[in-house]
Amino acid sequence: MSSSSSSSSSPEPPSLKDLSKKSNKKQKISKEAQAASTVDQHGKNEGKNPNWDYKQPEGYKAMSLKVDDSTFDWDAIKNDDNLELWVVRVPEGLKPKYLQEAKLELPSSFKTTRVGSIDRKSTTFDVWNLGEDEADTIGGEELRAISALVPRSKHGGKLFQAPKPIARRLIVSARPTLPTPQSSPEGSPVLHQNPPRPRHPTELLTHRFMPLGSLAPIEGGAEAAMDVDVPAPTQSSKSRKKSAKTGGEDAEAPRKKRKSGMESPKKSKKTKAAS
Structure with missing residues (x-):
């Protein structure tokens, strides 16, 4: 009885078929993970997931690109x-074909400077080199985050990221119009021309408030002192009471009549002689 109960409670050992199925599943999973983690020569890690491919939205069709061998091909770049990638922002009134005849003086440093100009019939366009420094005069901040996509003829004209980084970023902008100066007769001397105003460095300013005349010496010394109204001294309550008492006695004093020499002396009383 004990042997039958122990055999019924213990689990059955797995069969060889189940073990082989599990090992096959593990091998498939490891192969899929290796295929997904492999990186091709273009730096992509897309694997073989069909959901990663681009799908155009409803109502749109994929455009077929016919790319010939040109300088913009991925393999040619x-x-x-000796080939560099440049990004150029061209205004609406200028055609890109006029950029071929432009002469530019490229700076050695990566600073925002004007490198050339393009003259047309009505306007003149300035060409600026966008450097690494922060310059708010010409704009073009969106060009710093742009990456180039170039076609590749071996893959049917599909767009791939350029194999080289962007070397320079150029901005073409119209030159602002300035008022024409007044024509002066030849030989007329310039009466007066103000020199350029100096620009003081803000880090050296001490920001002291000293208006005009605050540090000038006073002439005359104490004689030239300014007259200041002195407030009257305030009397205390005790002094007020004393002044009131003295004022009352002085008021009663004139009421008493004093004897003067003009007045007749009082008659002396007659004394009765004792008889």
Whole structure:
């Protein structure tokens, strides 16, 4: 009885078929993970997931690109060591074909400077080199975060990220119009021309408030002192009472009549002689 009860409670050992199925599943999972983690020569790690491919939204069709061998091909850019990628922002009134005849003086440092100009019939366009420093005069902050996509003919004209980084970023902007100066006769001397106003460095300013005349010496010394109204001294309650008493006695004094020499002396009383 004890042997039958113990055999019924213990689990059955797994069969060889189940073990082989589990090992096959593990091998498939490891192969899929390796395929997903492999990186091709273009730096992509897309794997074979069909959901990662681009799907155009409803109502749109994919455009078929017919790319010939040109300088913008992915392989041509990678194989040419003397080729650089430039990003140029062109205004609406200027056609890109006029950029071929422009002469530019590229600076050695990566600073925002004007490198050339393009003259047209009505306007003149300035060409600026957008450097790494922060310059708010010409704008173009959106060009710093742009990455180039170039077609590749071997893959049917699909767009890939450029194999080289962007070397320079140029901005073409119209030159602002300035008022024409008044024509002066030849030989007329300039009467007066103000020199350029100096610009004081803000880090050296002490910000002391000293208006005009605050540090000038006073002439005359004490004689030139300014007259100041002195407030009257305030009397205390005790002094007020004393002044009131003295004032009352002085008021009663004139009421008493004093004897004067003009008045007749009083008659002396007659004394009766004792008889």
